[in-house]
Amino acid sequence: MTQQELTRRTLALWCPDWPAMAAAAEADLPPLHPVAVLSANRVVACSATARAVGVRRGMCKRQAQAVCPEMTVVAADEGRDGRLFDPVVTAVAEVIPTLEVLRPGLLVIPGDRAARYFGGMEALAEELVDVVSACGIESQVGIADEIFTAVLAARHGHQVEPGGDRAYLAGRPVADLALEPSMSDPSRVELVDLLRRLGIGTIGAFAEMDIADVATRFARDAVLAHRLANALPGRVPSGRHLPAELDVDHTCDPPVDRIDVAAFIGRTLAEKLHRRLRDAAVACTRLTIEAITERGQQHSRTWHCAQPLTPETTADRIRWQLEGWLTGGRRGNGGRKTNGGGTGGPGKDTRPDSPIVRLRLIPVEVVEAGALHYQLSDALSGGTAVDPDVEERARRSLVRIQGLLGGDAVRIPVLSGGRGPAEQITMVSLGDERTPRRDPSAPWPGHLPQPTPTVLVETAVSVLDAVGQPVRVTDRGAFTAEPVTVRLSEPAGGGKSRKTSWGLCWWAGPWPVGMDRASAAGTTELIARAQVLLDDSRALLLCYRGGTWIVEGVYE
Structure with a gap:
C-alpha cells in the first residue's frame, strides 16, 4: 500500500x-x-x-x-453515554492520539504514521x-x-478495498443513508422514506441520479446524501484560514474539581465561543476541548458533529468530557470526584492527577454561518429562513429570561401524537430534549385531519338553530337541528355581559371522535367535532363534549 x-x-x-x-x-x-x-x-x-x-x-x-x-x-x-465512553476514548488515545468522536460509542481515526x-x-x-x-x-x-x-x-x-467505497455502498439499502444519526440531518429519515416510495431502494440507484435533479427535487440535505452515496467527501470545510482569536481560553481560579462547577464554566465558555464564531460569520462542526491540571496533565478530545454546534450542544460536550474525566467514567458522589471504588463504568480509573486550572475550546473545522440551524428557528419560524443575527439575539434573550424566571418560563412546541389540535402539541422547555408526550407516528383513530387550526383557543360557545334553541349531538353522531348561529358570551364592565352572535354560512360534521366517560351523570357521552364558517369569513373548529360546545381552534 x-x-x-x-x-x-x-x-x-x-x-x-x-x-x-x-x-x-x-x-x-x-x-x-x-x-x-x-x-x-x-x-x-x-x-x-x-x-x-x-x-x-x-x-x-x-x-x-x-x-x-x-x-x-x-x-x-x-450525559451517561458520554461520561462512560470517555475511558474508552482515553484507552484508544494511548495507542493513537489523533481521533474524532462522532458520538458516544463511535469514533474515527485517519490512516497515518500509527498505521505504518x-x-x-x-x-x-x-x-x-x-x-x-x-x-x-x-x-x-x-x-x-x-x-x-x-x-x-x-x-x-x-x-473496503482502496477506491472501492462507491462499489461497496452501491448494493446497500438506501435506508443506510440515515442509519447513523451523527452523520445525517434529522430530515434524512423523511428523504429515505420518499426515495423508497419513488422506487429507489439502494444507495447505488440514488447515486446514479443527476445531482441537478437531486438539488431541484429534494431538500438541501439530499445533496449531502448524494455526495455520500458517491463516496465523495461528506462535508467540505469553508477553506478559510482559522484565525487564532476564535480559540477560547479560561483560567480556573480557584482550580476546579467539581463536575457542577466545571459544567457551569463550560456553558460560559460555550457562549463566549459562539459569540466569536458569530462575529466571524462561521459555525463550528469540529471542536477540540482541552483541559489542563495543576500538575500539567492534559485531557483533549475532538468532537465531530453532522450539524454545526450550538451553544447548548457545545456545553453538553464539554460536560460529557469533563464529567467522564473527573469521575474516571464513574458517577461521583454529590458532584465531587470520587477517590476510588464506585459502581459502573468501563475500563480503568482515568481521573486527573490534580484539579483543573485551564480550559480551552479550539474550533478545528468551520462552515459558513448559513449552515447553522438552531432548534429555535424551527420552533418560532415554522422552518423558514431567519437572519442569523436576529435569531441569535432572540435565542439569547430567551435564555436570559430562563435565567431570571426559571427553566420552564420559556417553552417551545414539539409535534406530538393525539386526536385534537391541542393534544398534538407538547410544550418543552427551551434547551431540553424535544421529546413529545405522545408518539406522533402512532395511529390515532379520529384524529383531526389537515389542515389544522392556526390559532388554538378554548372558549365556550352556544350553537343555536333557526328558532334560537341549542343544537346538540345525538348518540348517532348527528345534529339535533341544523345549526344557524354561534353565540359567544363575554364578560363586560360593571358585572354585565354582552352577547355576540355570528351567522353560519357553511358547516361540516359533526364527526364522532370518542366517548366521554367522566360526565356529571356518571354515564358516557359522545364527543364530536364540527367545522363552521362564520359570516365574517372566519372558520372555527368546534368540539362537543359533555353537552356543551367549545371553540378549539380558529382557521386563518
Whole structure:
C-alpha cells in the first residue's frame, strides 16, 4: 500500500448498542442481562441479549416488556453515554492520539504514521479492538477511504478495498443513508422514506441520479446524501484560514474539581465561543476541548458533529468530557470526584492527577454561518429562513429570561401524537430534549385531519338553530337541528355581559371522535367535532363534549 493510499484510509471503531451498554455498566448489571433504553416510551437501543429474544428498536415499552419480561428498562441519557465512553476514548488515545468522536460509542481515526508503525490499518484495527476489549467493551472496526463508508463498514466488521467505497455502498439499502444519526440531518429519515416510495431502494440507484435533479427535487440535505452515496467527501470545510482569536481560553481560579462547577464554566465558555464564531460569520462542526491540571496533565478530545454546534450542544460536550474525566467514567458522589471504588463504568480509573486550572475550546473545522440551524428557528419560524443575527439575539434573550424566571418560563412546541389540535402539541422547555408526550407516528383513530387550526383557543360557545334553541349531538353522531348561529358570551364592565352572535354560512360534521366517560351523570357521552364558517369569513373548529360546545381552534 502506498503512502497516499494509507493517508486517505479511515478507520471507524464502533461499540455496538452503546447506550444499552452504558446503562448496564452504570447499573452494574451482569454482562448477559437484557437491557433496553427508551425515549418517548419507545426503544431506541437494546442489548444483544434483548435483541435475541425479539426486542427491536421502535417498539413501545409495553410490547418490549411483553417480549422480554426480565429485561431492565432505563431512560435515555446522553450525559451517561458520554461520561462512560470517555475511558474508552482515553484507552484508544494511548495507542493513537489523533481521533474524532462522532458520538458516544463511535469514533474515527485517519490512516497515518500509527498505521505504518503497526504494519498497516489491519494491524492497527486489531490492536484497537484488543485495547477496547481490555476495558470490558465489545467493539467492531470498519476500514474505508471515506468516513461515512467506514462507519457503515464498522457495523459489519468489513474492510473496503482502496477506491472501492462507491462499489461497496452501491448494493446497500438506501435506508443506510440515515442509519447513523451523527452523520445525517434529522430530515434524512423523511428523504429515505420518499426515495423508497419513488422506487429507489439502494444507495447505488440514488447515486446514479443527476445531482441537478437531486438539488431541484429534494431538500438541501439530499445533496449531502448524494455526495455520500458517491463516496465523495461528506462535508467540505469553508477553506478559510482559522484565525487564532476564535480559540477560547479560561483560567480556573480557584482550580476546579467539581463536575457542577466545571459544567457551569463550560456553558460560559460555550457562549463566549459562539459569540466569536458569530462575529466571524462561521459555525463550528469540529471542536477540540482541552483541559489542563495543576500538575500539567492534559485531557483533549475532538468532537465531530453532522450539524454545526450550538451553544447548548457545545456545553453538553464539554460536560460529557469533563464529567467522564473527573469521575474516571464513574458517577461521583454529590458532584465531587470520587477517590476510588464506585459502581459502573468501563475500563480503568482515568481521573486527573490534580484539579483543573485551564480550559480551552479550539474550533478545528468551520462552515459558513448559513449552515447553522438552531432548534429555535424551527420552533418560532415554522422552518423558514431567519437572519442569523436576529435569531441569535432572540435565542439569547430567551435564555436570559430562563435565567431570571426559571427553566420552564420559556417553552417551545414539539409535534406530538393525539386526536385534537391541542393534544398534538407538547410544550418543552427551551434547551431540553424535544421529546413529545405522545408518539406522533402512532395511529390515532379520529384524529383531526389537515389542515389544522392556526390559532388554538378554548372558549365556550352556544350553537343555536333557526328558532334560537341549542343544537346538540345525538348518540348517532348527528345534529339535533341544523345549526344557524354561534353565540359567544363575554364578560363586560360593571358585572354585565354582552352577547355576540355570528351567522353560519357553511358547516361540516359533526364527526364522532370518542366517548366521554367522566360526565356529571356518571354515564358516557359522545364527543364530536364540527367545522363552521362564520359570516365574517372566519372558520372555527368546534368540539362537543359533555353537552356543551367549545371553540378549539380558529382557521386563518
